[in-house]
Amino acid sequence: MNNKLNDRIYPEQFLLLAFISIMTFKVVMLAQYLVSEAGNEAYIAMTVMISIEIMMCALVYGIISYGSLPRLDLPKGIRYVLALLLFVTSMAKCALLASEGVSYVSTTIYDNVRWSYVCLALMLVCCYLAYKGGKVIARTAQILFWLMALSFAFHVVFAKTDLQFVNLLPLEFSADIAVACDKYLVWFGDYSCLLFLSVSKSPNAKGKRLAVWTALAIIGTFVCAVGLMVIFVCVFGDSGAIVGNAFLNVSSLNKIAFMIGSMDLPTVCSWVVMCTIRLSLLLYAGKECLKIFFGEKWWLSAVCALTAYLLIVYGIGNLKTGYSIATSALRYFVYFTDFIAVIALYIFVHVKYKKANKPKALPSPQNPALKQISPPSQGEE
Amino acid sequence: MKKKPFVNKKWIVILVIIALLVTFDLLDDQKSISTRAIVLAMSLDKGQNERYDLGIQLLKTDKNNNQEYLTFYQEGDSVSDILETMNYNVGATVSLAHTMVIVVSQDILLEDKDEALRYLLENQVVTYNTMLVTSGDKPEELLSAKLSNGIGSGYYLGQVLRTVAADFGVVPVSIKDYFMLRYRIGGCIYMPYVTLEKQGENSYLGLTKMYATNGQKGLILDEDATKGLSLVATSLSNGSLTYRYADITGEADIVQSFSNISVKNDNAKITVNVSLRDTSNVPDSIDETKCLEDIDATLTGYINKCYEDCKAQNLDIFYLGQYCYAFKNPLANEAEYLDKLTVDIVIDGNLK
Structure with a gap:
């Protein structure tokens, strides 16, 4: 099987994966946690951290346009250290964030199903996606994007909210914002898994189209993340500290729910899809880290999935434990590994691949030259 | 030439996933509707x-x-x-x-x-x-x-x-x-x-x-205080009001109303914007100004009744304390802020 192309994605796919990475777990329990710490200033904390994440995603894009992390010409020692750190970070994040998704499915969608069952079903799918590679994850996200877009459009059209803007005031930048940003670092920094993808332009790409999609992705991220936080605070005020699953509760504020009952199926479907893609990306990142140590082996994604499964079911087991671990000192290790890894790599590629020495653009899967070298085998994507 | 596998690996994986999901669904105790x-x-x-x-x-x-x-x-x-x-x-x-x-x-x-x-x-x-x-x-x-x-x-x-x-x-x-x-x-x-x-x-x-x-x-x-609360607490789009001046009695429908509260120093201002539509058969004979004066007095009376009744029980029914906090008014930190605040009620009505 030819895996040489399985990390190649198009820029538009990168934007979509970045959007999903940033958004997915910020709209579940994080809103409740931010309100409990920062009160009416929770949306300011979200704005600050989302802005940092978008900037970091831009740096990630700058790195992976030269190639994914395994392809970069790094010194061996640094490559191993980075791989080890990013593996630990990816697995920790996968376990901590997936526990929110598993909890949501087991208690809200179903009537107290055991975590082991939900986690098994989720990890099997994510393991397979991770095994198939970044290209498959990106294509899956691209196909299912329309489900998310339609869900969003549905809620915009049928929205019925009584927004109490007084809940947002006073507008001030108190220390509570910093405390909230510090305490919930684990929920941010969702960009390091994108380092294991490499971007190559589509042969049909037009410059203006990418600029439009980039602008839409940035605006969409702000509208969805910060907008949801604003609506959450306007609707629930300080009582948001006892309201979980923000995306579900905000999306239930529509005319249909008011008249005949809850209509949250579009939201649930699109969020579960985003959750699966996000976790697949984390498992894929873990697999790529292990590949640096063990080479190309078919069982690598299974090991990552099994590790995540054991951590979620036996290590965490419930939301309270997950919250305690996520807000412990581990959060600094996880966030700053993501942060420093990206900064370090960006400096490295900038120094190593200066303009004059910039290698030729990576061939895209449709490049005829590449087909002559290694045509895809039968049954492959 | 490589032999084609009997079954593509992809389908084996999909079948395994389906089998696992169905098996676990049968094992678990989910109550049907x-x-x-x-x-x-x-x-x-x-x-x-x-x-x-x-x-x-x-x-x-x-x-x-x-x-x-x-x-x-x-x-x-x-x-x-x-x-x-x-x-x-x-x-x-x-x-x-x-x-x-x-x-x-x-x-x-x-x-x-x-x-x-x-x-x-x-x-x-x-x-x-x-x-x-x-x-x-x-x-x-x-x-x-x-x-x-x-x-x-x-x-x-x-x-x-x-x-x-x-x-x-x-x-x-x-x-x-x-x-x-x-x-x-x-x-x-x-x-x-x-x-x-x-x-x-x-x-x-x-x-x-x-x-x-x-x-x-x-x-x-009571009913009057309840009406006063609804004028301030929600946006209305349905309801009717009776007006009286001289020997003329009429009725106006509420088309839309919304309120706004602002607090400055020790004064709270409750402004209610209300659009009304007269339901009389001979609208030309109606003196709009006098109608609105009567309606303004009625609505002000409702809101005042609600506020005063609640204030007597130390109930901040219009959340003036929250507005003080929102506008960074130091009164929000005082326990007896309700006693220190004066309230002005302004009705901005228009009649069609």
Whole structure:
């Protein structure tokens, strides 16, 4: 099987994966946690951290346009250290964030199903996606994007909210914002898994189209993340500290729910899809880290999935434990590994691949030259 | 030449996943909708020795589509225990996911410190749109009342409250609104106050008043004060007002109204913008200015009645403390801010 192309994605796919990475777990329990710490200033904390994440995603894009992390010409020692750190970070994040998704499915969608069952079903799918590679994850996200877009459009059209803007005031930048940003670092920094993808332009790409999609992705991220936080605070005020699953509760504020009952199926479907893609990306990142140590082996994604499964079911087991671990000192290790890894790599590629020495653009899967070298085998994507 | 595999690996993986998912679905004990009892309305009261009295109203239908509203009651130490016991009493898993209204006693509002209601909200036992009402009668009696139209009283209340959301009068309050208001400075909440009148076999529900409380003191707002509250608390799109000047009496419909509160130093200004449409047959004979003057005086009277009645019980019904905090007014930090604030009511009306 030819895996040489399985990390190649198009820029538009990168934007979509970045959007999903940033958004997915910020709209579940994080809103409740931010309100409990920062009160009416929770949306300011979200704005600050989302802005940092978008900037970091831009740096990630700058790195992976030269190639994914395994392809970069790094010194061996640094490559191993980075791989080890990013593996630990990816697995920790996968376990901590997936526990929110598993909890949501087991208690809200179903009537107290055991975590082991939900986690098994989720990890099997994510393991397979991770095994198939970044290209498959990106294509899956691209196909299912329309489900998310339609869900969003549905809620915009049928929205019925009584927004109490007084809940947002006073507008001030108190220390509570910093405390909230510090305490919930684990929920941010969702960009390091994108380092294991490499971007190559589509042969049909037009410059203006990418600029439009980039602008839409940035605006969409702000509208969805910060907008949801604003609506959450306007609707629930300080009582948001006892309201979980923000995306579900905000999306239930529509005319249909008011008249005949809850209509949250579009939201649930699109969020579960985003959750699966996000976790697949984390498992894929873990697999790529292990590949640096063990080479190309078919069982690598299974090991990552099994590790995540054991951590979620036996290590965490419930939301309270997950919250305690996520807000412990581990959060600094996880966030700053993501942060420093990206900064370090960006400096490295900038120094190593200066303009004059910039290698030729990576061939895209449709490049005829590449087909002559290694045509895809039968049954492959 | 490589031999083609008998079955593509991809399909083997997909089959394994399907097999696992189906197997685990069979193993787990998920109740189908036919084994669930869908609760339409609920009552919550304080029993003896700090216990709770909880009642639920279900709809039972038979093959001939005959409907019967059943009510079940249970006492217990906590809401979760009671619901667990109810499953056995009812013979099905009680589901509160479609509960339209919860009738809450004043004892719960004044003594429980929101323990029971908080359990329902935090654990998402009921949806966030579930309405709350209270009554001078026992919640059990209200829930089991037999209405002349044959509909269960709890279910009927839920239906009515959804239709009067933007009407001039009673202000429907959901459980999410309850907690949003409770967490504001002053902690004052309000909800519809239902009266029960029995005439022979049938009962009639009255929905013209509100009940306000801050968890320590409670107050029943009369009809005028209730109207004043609805003018400030919600945006209206339905209702009518009578005006009188000289020997002319007429009626105007409320097309739209919304309010705005601002606080500057020790003065709070409540501005209500109201658009009215005259319903008289000969509009040319109406003096608009005098009409509006009379309507302004009426509306100001309603709002003033609501504010003064609540202020006497130290209930910050218009959340002036929260507005002080929002506008960084130091009065928000003082316990007696209500006594120090002066309130101006401005009605900005237009009549078509």
